[in-house]
Amino acid sequence: MKQTARILSTYSADTFGVCSALYELGGMVVIHDPSGCNSTYTTHDEPRWFKEPSQIFVSALTEQDAILGNDAKLIADIEAAAKELQPRFICLIPSQIAHMIATDCRAICRILEKKTGIPAFTLPTNSMHYYERGIYFALQKLADLACQSLSESDAAPAPTAPDWLSEESLARFVQAKAPAPLCVNVLGATPLDFAMNGSIGSIRHWLEARGCRVTSCWAMDSDLDTILASYRADLDLVVSYGGLGAARVLREHAGIPYLIGLPFPQLQPIDTPSNAPSNALAGRPAYIIGETVFAESLARALEAALGLPRSPITAIVPMETDSELLQPGTLCLTDECELIPRLHEAGLIIADPLYEPICPPAAAFVPLPHIAFSGRLYEKDIPNLIEAAPFAAFVQKILRTLQQNDV
Structure with a gap:
């Protein structure tokens, strides 16, 4: 069934992507949403929350506010907080309910600018898209601001x-x-x-x-x-x-x-016959599930390190992306009903540990945690694959898993 997560978790929402992108910049981010979303973001998706201060707020939208459109309370609350905290900017982002009741966030931001003298803007979020879309909008807005002085x-x-x-x-x-x-x-x-x-x-x-x-x-x-x-x-x-x-x-x-792209290390290919990954895979597909640039870059680096021919490792992208980033053969699969048939014949799957329940037992599954998917559950197990030693250890882990599974 499309757009249904029966077994899998879901990726972080676009509103949280905005919060993550703007976290360190001294601005105030207000999610226009009922209470609860902020705690989800801070406890699951934001490892900086207990180390670095930031001004991330939720409007605590009530049922009465939603039905009657009580924007005056929202404006008054943001104005009071902004005058006390003096942020560099105010970013108001709608979630599902604010989006469905068509809250005019642009008008509210214009009012806030006049009342506070602080630059205010909104971004087209609705919590129905994944985090990358929110990061995209937030950084695009920063680029617009950076280029304002240019003719x-x-x-x-x-x-x-x-x-x-x-x-x-x-x-x-x-x-x-x-x-x-x-x-x-x-x-x-x-x-x-x-x-x-x-x-x-x-x-x-x-x-x-x-x-x-x-x-x-x-x-x-x-x-x-x-x-x-x-x-x-x-x-x-x-x-x-x-x-x-x-x-x-x-x-x-x-x-x-x-x-x-990402600068993963370039290792000498493994050519020992007993360790040959191509022999272990026996023609079965290998997949990496993750964010586009990360998955595409890692696939090419692993192919070189494992001595595999070009493009035997396929990236599966389950979130928003752009055709410019997609290499030939990349799969854009979001739902379980699309993923399970593809993974059924796989010989190797590299993905967040929460994907393992939909992976076939015969496949060699190598966990690579992704905070946007499993939050901080496996945070301590995420290797820094940009460095040569952790990358080489990860390659050896793949080889051991292939041999143990006798794919």
Whole structure:
């Protein structure tokens, strides 16, 4: 049955994606929703909640407010909180009920701006889409704000079409900029996709080791002023679908080209006959389930490390994405009724542990937790695969699982 989760969990909602993307930027985010959604976000999806302060609120919409459209109370509450806390901005995002009763969030934001003098905006969320869509809208809005001071004459068209990240594709930009360092924005980084395990720091170090200087990270470890000034960068690196909208805005208005992908290590292929993964798979498909850029990049890196021919590992994307990010053969499957038949013949499945109940016993299942799917349940088990040692250990784990399952 379509759009029904009988066994599986569901991915974090678009409203939570907005909260995650804007968490560190000093703004106030108000989810217009009944009480409860904020606790779900903070206890399941936000590993920074107990370490870093942020201004994430819920409007506590009541049944009477919904029926009578009591926007005055919402405006008064936000105004009072904003005057006390003095956030850099106010972001009001609707959930299902606010969306269904057609709350005019844009009008409310205009009123709030006049009353508080603080920039206010809304984003088209409704809690019926997945988190990547919320990150996409939030970072796209930041890119719009960053480009406000630019005139049309300031922007020059980006000289190259977007490409996937590789040593060669990055080197072309580095050489063109030399001897000065290449200034790079990292777009689409939030804990929903990148656990607090050092992976963002590893991406920074990888870029710096190749002659780059990371000017901003949207939106982890960079403040709002840094992000708003990043239209001066030379290159954007899109590390998730959530960063694609911002990359397109910066390309159009600031002339910044972008690359797509994650720098997973390139290991020497395993060619020992007894360990040959191609023999263990025996022609059965291998799948990675996850966010588009992560899954596509990891699939290519694992193929090289395991000595497999090109594209035997297929990425399955169960959330919002864009055709620009999809490699040939990628599957966009959201519902259990679509996933179960595909997984039935699989020889290898790499996915969040909560996917295991719908995977066939004969398949080699290798868990790779994803906070946006299983929350903080397996947070401590998420490896930093950008680093060579954890990546090599993960490759060996795949080999052991294939051998144990005798696929």
